[in-house]
Amino acid sequence: MRYDSWFIWGFAATVVLTTIMAGSQSLGLTRMNIPYLLGTMFTANRDRAKVIGIGIHLLIGWLFAFLYAAVFHAWGGAGWWRGGMIGFVHAAFLLVVGLPALPGIHPRMASEQHGPTAKRQLEPPGPLALHYGVRTPLSVVVAHVAYGAILGGFYPLH
Amino acid sequence: MEQPSLRDYAVIGDCRSAALISRFGSIDWLCWPRFDSGSFFAAILDPERGGFWRIAPAEAFRSQRRYLPESNVLETTLKTAQGTIRIVDAMSIASEEDESKLLFPEHEIVRFVECSRGELEVETVFEPRPGYATKRVRLCERGKLGFWVDLQSKCLILRSDARLEIRGDRVLGRQRLRAGDALRFSLSFNSNAPAELRPLEQVTLAIDRTVAWWRSWIGKAKYDGPNRDAVLRSALLLRLLHYGPSGAIVAAPTTSLPERIGGDLNWDYRYCWLRDASFTVRAMFELGYAEEAAGFVGWLLHATRLTRPEVRVLYDVFGNAPRAERTLPHLSGYAGSRPVRVGNAAQAQLQLDVYGEVVEAAVQFIRAGGSFDAETAALLREIGLYVCRHWRDPDHGIWESRSAPVPHTHSRLLCWVALQGLLELEWRGHLRRKAPIELFQRTRDEIRREVTTSSWNDRLQSYVEVPGTDQVDASLLALAQYGFEPASSPRMRSTFDCILRSLRADHWLVHRNRELAIQGDGAFAICSFWLVHYLAIGGGTLREAKEAFEAMLAFANDVGLFAEEIDPPTGNPLGNFPQGFTHLGLINAALSLQRREQGALPPQRGGVSQIST
Numbered sequence: 001m002r003y004d005s006w007f008i009w010g011f012a013a014t015v016v017l018t019t020i021m022a023g024s025q026s027l028g029l030t031r032m033n034i035p036y037l038l039g040t041m042f043t044a045n046r047d048r049a050k051v052i053g054i055g056i057h058l059l060i061g062w063l064f065a066f067l068y069a070a071v072f073h074a075w076g077g078a079g080w081w082r083g084g085m086i087g088f089v090h091a092a093f094l095l096v097v098g099l100p101a102l103p104g105i106h107p108r109m110a111s112e113q114h115g116p117t118a119k120r121q122l123e124p125p126g127p128l129a130l131h132y133g134v135r136t137p138l139s140v141v142v143a144h145v146a147y148g149a150i151l152g153g154f155y156p157l158h
Numbered sequence: 159m160e161q162p163s164l165r166d167y168a169v170i171g172d173c174r175s176a177a178l179i180s181r182f183g184s185i186d187w188l189c190w191p192r193f194d195s196g197s198f199f200a201a202i203l204d205p206e207r208g209g210f211w212r213i214a215p216a217e218a219f220r221s222q223r224r225y226l227p228e229s230n231v232l233e234t235t236l237k238t239a240q241g242t243i244r245i246v247d248a249m250s251i252a253s254e255e256d257e258s259k260l261l262f263p264e265h266e267i268v269r270f271v272e273c274s275r276g277e278l279e280v281e282t283v284f285e286p287r288p289g290y291a292t293k294r295v296r297l298c299e300r301g302k303l304g305f306w307v308d309l310q311s312k313c314l315i316l317r318s319d320a321r322l323e324i325r326g327d328r329v330l331g332r333q334r335l336r337a338g339d340a341l342r343f344s345l346s347f348n349s350n351a352p353a354e355l356r357p358l359e360q361v362t363l364a365i366d367r368t369v370a371w372w373r374s375w376i377g378k379a380k381y382d383g384p385n386r387d388a389v390l391r392s393a394l395l396l397r398l399l400h401y402g403p404s405g406a407i408v409a410a411p412t413t414s415l416p417e418r419i420g421g422d423l424n425w426d427y428r429y430c431w432l433r434d435a436s437f438t439v440r441a442m443f444e445l446g447y448a449e450e451a452a453g454f455v456g457w458l459l460h461a462t463r464l465t466r467p468e469v470r471v472l473y474d475v476f477g478n479a480p481r482a483e484r485t486l487p488h489l490s491g492y493a494g495s496r497p498v499r500v501g502n503a504a505q506a507q508l509q510l511d512v513y514g515e516v517v518e519a520a521v522q523f524i525r526a527g528g529s530f531d532a533e534t535a536a537l538l539r540e541i542g543l544y545v546c547r548h549w550r551d552p553d554h555g556i557w558e559s560r561s562a563p564v565p566h567t568h569s570r571l572l573c574w575v576a577l578q579g580l581l582e583l584e585w586r587g588h589l590r591r592k593a594p595i596e597l598f599q600r601t602r603d604e605i606r607r608e609v610t611t612s613s614w615n616d617r618l619q620s621y622v623e624v625p626g627t628d629q630v631d632a633s634l635l636a637l638a639q640y641g642f643e644p645a646s647s648p649r650m651r652s653t654f655d656c657i658l659r660s661l662r663a664d665h666w667l668v669h670r671n672r673e674l675a676i677q678g679d680g681a682f683a684i685c686s687f688w689l690v691h692y693l694a695i696g697g698g699t700l701r702e703a704k705e706a707f708e709a710m711l712a713f714a715n716d717v718g719l720f721a722e723e724i725d726p727p728t729g730n731p732l733g734n735f736p737q738g739f740t741h742l743g744l745i746n747a748a749l750s751l752q753r754r755e756q757g758a759l760p761p762q763r764g765g766v767s768q769i770s771t
Contacts (some may be wrong), residue, residue: 028311031351040352045258108261109352115302116317116355121261123303123315123353131300132351133310 005155006069007062013150014061017143018054024139032125032132032139040108040122061147064090068151076157083152084145091144095137099125161205161493162186164731165715168223168232169411171398172249175265176411178202178735179247181221181716183234184212190265190347191312193401193408194428194474194481196289198314203414203498204489209287211345213245213271216279216332225717228390229372230398231365232717241276243335245269250364251371263315263346263354268364270342271320273335280341284316284329290486290500295327303355304344305329311349318343319358372397380446383752384704388711391718392741393445396438399738401475405453406430406461407438408475410722410734416495417723417733418679424495426502427722427734429472429480432458433511433556434739436518441745443526455523459534462516467540469516471509471558472502480505507554508563513545514572517579518640524588535590542580543594546601549573550608555623556633557670564624567613568633570605575640577602609642614649620656621649623671630656631671632685635692645696654689654697661685663726666706667713680723680732686710687743694750703754707747720744 024030035053036046038060043049068086072078103111103124110116112124129136162180167187170177175195178187186201186208200208215238223234231248250266271280286295286307298306304317305324316322320341322331333341342361348354356364375397381389400407413426435458442451461477462469474480485497520530520538530538549570552563577598583589584598612625623631634653638645660675661668666689667681687710693703713724713731720740721731 025311025350031311031313031349031353033350036350037352040261044261046261048258110303110355112301112303115304116357118357118360121354121357123348123351123355125352126300131303131306133308135310136351 001066001069001073002156006065009151009154010062010065011058012154013065013147014058016150017061017147018057020143020146021139024135024143030133030136030139032129032136037102037106041106044108064147065151068148069155072152072155072157078152078155078157080149080153083148083150083155085148086152087144087146087148088141090148091141094144095128095140099129100127164415164492164721164735167202167715167735168225168717168719169395169398169736170230170232170247170249170267171411172251172265173398173400173402175249176398177249177267178412179232179234181223181234182212183214183221183236183245184210185247185267186210187412188267189411189428190314191349192475193399193411194426196293197291198286198288200287200290200489202412203492204291206490207287207291208489209285209291210283211285212281212283213269213341213343214281215241215243216281223717225391225394226369227373228376228394229369230394231369231372235274238276238278241278241335241337242274243278243280244272244274246272246365248365248368251368252364253367253371253374256367261354263344263348263356264350265347266356266364267345268343268356268361268368269345270340270361270365271335272340273337275337277334277336279332279334280320282318282320282322282329282331282333282343284322284345285327286314288314290489290498292486292488297324297327297329299324313348313353315346315348315353315355316343317346317355317358378446380444381748381752383748383755385707385711385748388714388718389445389745389748392744393447395719395736395741396441396738396745397450400450400454401430404460404475404477405450405457406473406475406477407454407738409739410737412734413500414495414498415492415721415732415734418495418677419493419725419732420495422495422497423679424491424497424499425504425734426480426483426500427737429474429502429505430457430461431472431739432462432469432515433471433509434742435512435515436522437742437746439519439522441742441749443522444749445745448526451526452523452528455519455528458516458519459530459537462541463533463537466537467544469512469541470505471507471512472505503560504554504558507558508551509555509558510545510549510551510553510566510569511556511572513541514575514579514640517541517576517583521579521582524583524586530588530590532590535588538580538583539589539591539593542577542598545573545576546594546597549601549605557631557674566633567609567621567623567625568631568636570609570613570625571637571640571642574602574605574609574642577605606642618656619652621653629672630660632657632661632668632682632688633670635685635688638692638695638697639688645692650697654692666690666709667724667726680725683710683713683720683722683724683737683740684743686724687740687747690747691743691750694747694754700751700754703747703751707751710744710747 039049039053109122110120188199201210307314344356410427414424417423481501483501483503489498555566643650663681669675670682719736721735722733722737
């Protein structure tokens with residue numbers, strides 16, 4: 001494992017992913033704000049949640065970069081297209097499994113069945129995160145494919 | 159249903175945005191997320207297409223309403239032969255402490271409906287029409303998460319315990335209520351996902367929090383003079399129009415409410431005019447709101463810094479140029495008054511009076527103990543130099559005439575005020591680096607000579623609106639307000655008489671100028687408060703001033719709100735509603751009356767006597 005490359009390219013890929021998602025929000029493609037989504041797990045303070053969320057997202061990005069690097073090693077090769085493919089699978093998993101399960105993990109997220117309560121007031125993502133805008137799946141896929149492609153393209157196996 | 163009169167409306171807001179609610183339980187105007195954003199409801203500008211949200215008895219009813227004491231939370235009581243419901247409407251606000259601990263929607267209107275007598279059927283019609291009714295509405299029901307209007311980058315969420323259903327592009331409901339029954343509604347706006355959803359059991363808590371926030375704010379008011387309720391209502395309105403994130407104050411929360419029914423004098427007032435900036439600062443300081451006054455001066459200096467040394471007439475809430483003016487031909491306008499305009503072309507006008515307002519606001523800030531950084535001092539010096547170069551230029555004047563520019567007495571007066579103010583700042587040591595004091599003094603004296611000769615009309619025995627002509631306008635009262643002429647001087651008294659002779663529409667109602675009086679425009683409400691101010695600062699007796707003030711207060715609607723103008727024959731409001739400047743005029747007139755009652759003539763603005771050469 002090339003820890004220096006994992007560290008640098010994991011950071012770079014996460015920054016690009018976060019920027020694509022934030023840009024999609026600014027362009028009106030989605031309402032999804034990943035730092036806010038993550039940060040509200042820890043605080044109800046809107047401004048602080050966004051800052052905490054950025055930190056958590058970077059950490060998660062690094063963690064996933066480690067998994068991507070492990071897959072490249074197991075696969076015996078990297079490259080942008082391999083990275084992009086893993087990114088696509090990653091995004092699909094997130095949209096189909098991860099985000100819909102979020103109300104079970106997130107302490108402030110309401111569920112579709114019970115609606116909001118005093119402690120759980122955040123909108124759940126719904127299937128494929130479509131509640132956050134119909135183009136949300138597209139933004140998530142593009143961002144994760146870019147993330148994977150950067151890691152695959154720049155992570156040296158040897 | 160017949161279109162309500164403007165006097166049938168009341169406003170709620172959260173210091174970022176506002177909604178107008180009719181006495182018939184209908185929200186007919188709502189722009190989110192900012193005052194100047196596109197509308198979600200605009201039935202006030204087009205009852206057919208504009209969109210609204212009405213909760214009211216299904217049968218004929220009478221209504222009565224009030225603001226809950228010391229708040230901008232509205233209570234409307236609707237009575238039918240069979241029963242009575244009470245609707246409490248609030249745009250929710252929470253304290254900073256609550257916001258740091260709890261999740262709240264970005265913007266939210268909560269409506270609490272309670273049946274207090276008998277039994278009656280209540281009808282709900284929710285008809286959102288985003289983007290001034292230009293965007294397609296996609297409504298969807300998400301079970302316990304409510305009804306959603308998804309607009310990609312933002313969403314509107316309606317939640318209620320009433321039985322509601324989607325019919326086409328509306329949400330409808332009809333429910334029988336008996337005494338003691340209640341319905342709760344929450345309409346929220348979010349641009350972030352995940353959006354915050356209000357649990358319905360917290361609707362009354364949100365109303366209580368909002369009332370507590372307003373009461374805590376108005377509780378700091380130091381005013382104890384005449385007509386306290388009217389003054390506090392005006393202060394509450396100004397706070398509602400005070401855009402919290404930047405400190406700016408918008409002139410009114412509406413666009414294109416007509417100055418003449420059926421006419422085309424329909425303008426967008428959801429911007430921040432620099433006019434009356436000094437009155438604003440003075441009113442805030444004197445009412446005890448130093449923080450808001452400092453915030454406003456901060457916004458003012460920030461906004462003007464972006465275009466230095468030139469100053470625009472109006473800015474958006476963040477100090478940028480408003481969007482270019484355009485018309486919305488698909489909207490029929492209030493009572494058929496077309497066109498409906500958004501954006502404001504007056505931003506491109508030259509109005510020299512704004513320089514005096516900016517400097518005078520800065521002077522008020524310094525007198526209250528404030529201080530400037532070096533950059534602000536440099537900006538003020540540059541404004542002084544600009545005024546010295548341009549005070550003779552023709553401009554569009556305070557009334558924002560859209561005809562060719564001409565020299566205006568009022569603009570020259572405010573140029574004099576600017577230089578007088580700068581000399582005071584220099585005298586107080588706040589202009590920092592060496593300012594061209596001699597130039598400022600020389601120009602100030604030159605302006606005085608010019609105004610006292612060219613703007614004086616011997617035949618009329620009055621100052622005139624445009625030098626060398628024989629027309630007066632109400633802005634000439636500012637000659638006394640800014641201390642250019644003592645209010646009790648023979649010249650000022652005869653000018654006052656001439657204004658009343660030429661512009662009086664009814665007892666204390668006056669038109670802005672002769673041209674608009676002839677065209678049949680309404681009387682300009684702030685001008686009447688200027689009359690009161692003039693009388694209070696020495697132009698008349700205390701009794702006359704109080705009589706005029708109380709006569710004016712009678713023109714407010716049932717919840718104490720004024721529009722920009724008043725229709726003399728009917729007393730109905732005209733123009734954008736409610737209008738911050740009118741209420742500012744009311745506060746300043748009251749403050750002047752208070753001082754006069756206390757035995758002192760109120761100080762006139764426009765610098766200190768020590769500076770005269």
